[in-house]
Amino acid sequence: MKISELIKYLEEVAPLTYQESYDNSGLIVGHPDNEISKAMISLDCTEEVIDDAIRKGCNIIISHHPIVFKGLKRFNGNNYIERAVIKAIKNNIALYAIHTNLDNIVGGVSSKIADKIGLVAQAILQPKRGLLRKLSVYVPRTHVEEVRKALFVAGAGAIGNYDECSYNTIGYGTFRGQDGANPTVGKVGIQERVEETKIEVVYPVNRERDILLAMYATHPYEEVAHDIYTIENSFHKVGSGTIGNLSEPISGMEFLAYLKEKLHLKVIRHTHFHDREIRRVAVCGGAGGFLLSDAKRSGADVFITSDFKYHEFFDAENEIVIIDIGHFESEQFTQELLMEIIKKKFVNFAVLLTEIDTNPINYYS
The missing domain is CATH 3.40.1390.30 (NIF3 (NGG1p interacting factor 3)-like)
Incomplete structure (x- = not known):
């Protein structure tokens, strides 16, 4: 191929x-x-x-x-x-x-490590912002179902565990065709008033081309009135690191031995456990030090990643256990x-x- x-x-x-x-x-x-x-x-x-x-x-x-x-x-x-x-x-x-x-998707590099150590109820540790868009398009009543369905098929309207999500507002639109126009409704030079529905859908930015093509292909108007907005909502299907739970809590030393076995590790660097039981685990393949605050906020008992420098280990502040398994090892x-x-x-x-x-x-x- x-x-x-x-x-x-x-x-x-x-x-x-x-x-x-x-x-x-x-x-x-x-x-x-x-x-x-x-x-x-x-x-x-x-x-x-x-x-x-x-x-x-x-x-x-x-x-x-x-x-x-x-x-x-x-x-x-x-x-x-x-x-x-x-x-x-x-x-x-x-x-x-x-x-x-590949790091930043559900089922990516960090998810693979989480799977290897048996974490359940996995989620993105630091969801990305700025990857979602909202499309508002004004559609005559006669074509609402057709356009809305095409947008869904192209990848719009998925929010969390739900799809085919949209918000629809009924109103009317006005327009007047100028010389050279070929209006679907009405005549050139005369203002028209048409009952329309504003369809609003959210979509990931990588689907934008397909969604706009679907909109143009099904919308009857010569000029399609639409707006595109960048929204700052977190996109929980894309981001850095993974957070999840062990099926049962275990002691710190037991957890280190478990990691060595499951991840085939020769050496592990870590901060003090202070008799902490391990249940909630944050993971990031590669150099994940930038996620330490997120790991703390998520309630993780330990944070598994790599490339921590000496003084950065102090940032654990006894609030979490940092476990550095090595860059290659975290992505193997x-x-x-x-x-x-x-x-x-x-x-x-x-x-x-x-x-x-x-x-x-x-x-x-």
Whole structure:
């Protein structure tokens, strides 16, 4: 299939609009129209991973971390980023990254860790704002049902566990067609008054194009009167981290042993437990220190993430236990997650997990 078919699906699961501003998710090397026959999945994209893809005949690498975060000014092979990009281009291997947009969805990276340790009643720890829009469109009574249904089908009107949500206000609209107009109702030069319904629906910003196309396709007017608003409501299906509960509370030491077993950990850094029982758990794959306040507010007993600095551990303030399991370790199941996502859609497409351990950190014990 073409690269575009694969990335279209991946971006339906984890839209690029959900990535953080500093990120560089998406197609980094390669053309969307290029044909692919086998994909390799990796947490990082390094020269060794590209060599692995070459050996196994893979023509696209899907990594969690982008090999390029900032613009490259030279391609001289002076660092591992330049060398990896050069090698990929020479060997006609596409590079695609699905990073913070995969972090920020329900069922994403943090959810995978939460699943591994058996958390129930999971929810987004820090829901995103600014990702929702409201559409108000004025529709003649004769076409209200048709337009409203089309908006729902295109992805509008979903709020929490409810769909087909809309608010409808009955009134009338006035208009007068000028020279060159072709009005559906009335005649040019004469003011018309038409009974209309204002349909209001909320939708995620990534669905906007499809929703507007559906509106235009079903609305009878030559000029469709509509308004689009950005709303600051939290979008509880998109955001950072995951919060959930253990089925039964356990002691701090029991919980550490449980984590080591379930997450295959060699070492764990943590603050004091102070005889605290562990029941409510916050999780964030990767560097999640920015979520510490959210973890406290959520009532979590512990916060599992990575990349805490020495002085940042003091910020626990005995209100919560910080557990730092390492960056690679907190994202190690992302490869498994991506395999599951791709195989759910493309059952017969060849997808391999790289055999290269890209963790740059080693432990001596």
